[in-house]
Amino acid sequence: MASGNAIRGSRVGAGPMGEAERGDSAPRLRISFWCSNGHETQPSFASDAQIPETWDCPRCGFPAGKDEENPPDPPRTEPYKTHLAYVRERRSDEDGEAILAEALAKLRGEI
Numbered sequence: 001m002a003s004g005n006a007i008r009g010s011r012v013g014a015g016p017m018g019e020a021e022r023g024d025s026a027p028r029l030r031i032s033f034w035c036s037n038g039h040e041t042q043p044s045f046a047s048d049a050q051i052p053e054t055w056d057c058p059r060c061g062f063p064a065g066k067d068e069e070n071p072p073d074p075p076r077t078e079p080y081k082t083h084l085a086y087v088r089e090r091r092s093d094e095d096g097e098a099i100l101a102e103a104l105a106k107l108r109g110e111i
C-alpha cells in the first residue's frame with residue numbers, strides 16, 4: 001500500500017484519503033428510527049430538511065422514534081370497546097342483547 005503512494009507521488013497536497021468528493025449538491029442524512037418492535041429504519045433526509053420526531057415503521061406501521069431505548073408507544077386503537085361502552089351507557093341490557101343477537105345473526109349470515 002505504501003508503495004502505491006510512492007508511485008503516485010504527484011498528488012502532494014491532496015487531502016487525506018477518505019475525503020469524499022463533494023460533487024453531490026444535496027448531501028443526505030441518514031437518520032435511524034426505532035419502533036417499539038425493535039425495527040430500525042433509516043430514511044434519508046436532505047441536510048436542510050426538518051427531521052421529524054417520529055417516522056412510520058415500514059415493517060409494522062408503528063411510529064418509530066430516534067431514541068432506540070425509548071421508542072414511541074404503539075397506537076392503541078380499540079374503537080370497538082369504546083363504541084360498545086358508549087352503546088351500553090345509552091341502552092338497557094335488553095337492547096344490548098338484541099344488538100348482540102343481531103350481530104351474531106350477521107356473523108352466521110342469517111341477515
Ligand SMILES: [Zn+2]
Pocket residue numbers: 035036037038039057058059060061062
Ligand atoms: Zn416496526
